Amino acid sequence: MNSMSALILASDDAQVIDVFEQVLEKRAFRLLVEKNKLQGIWDTLDDNVACLVMDLDLPDDENMAFLKIVKKIKPRLPVVILFSEESSTMIRSLADISVFYRTFKPLRLDEIEQLMLGIEKLIARDKSNRDVAF
Incomplete structure (x- = not known):
């Protein structure tokens, strides 16, 4: 297993993936692009995961449940959310999950x-x- 810290990017948006690839090529991070939420949850179990970035075009109950599971597994894992638009209901839901950015x-x-x-x-x-x- 590679000991380099990993950033999980849950997105299928080419522009988003491109920006993270450009930024991370200068840093000591591996980029793991996931389109499958269950695989994303599995990947967060890796001790080398440093951050989760989720692209929420449609922030629905399924996405919120996914985020809650991730925060239960790793409460200190920084979670970054990318939006096309946001609503006040979504902001309240994300506040409960302790989104980093x-x-x-x-x-x-x-x-x-x-x-x-x-x-x-x-x-x-x-x-x-x-x-x-220690």
Whole structure:
């Protein structure tokens, strides 16, 4: 197994995949593109998963259930949500799940680069906290 941290990207949007590929090629992350939610849940069990990015064109009950399962498995896993549009009901649902960041499509390269800097800082902080605890 590759020890490099992985980012799971649940999307089939070519522009979204392209932006993440461009940003991650400069960083120490593997990009795992998943179109199957069950495979995405399975992949979150990997200790090397550093972040989950979900593209929610249609945020429905199934997507919310998927996110809740992921947060039960890994409560500290940063979750990023990409939207085409959002509603107040969806915002409340996502607040209950503790989403790390949310943004709208089309994605901007500079925004995703800044997002990855934040995720890298979170990973470093969590690693530092684990090292101190033991």
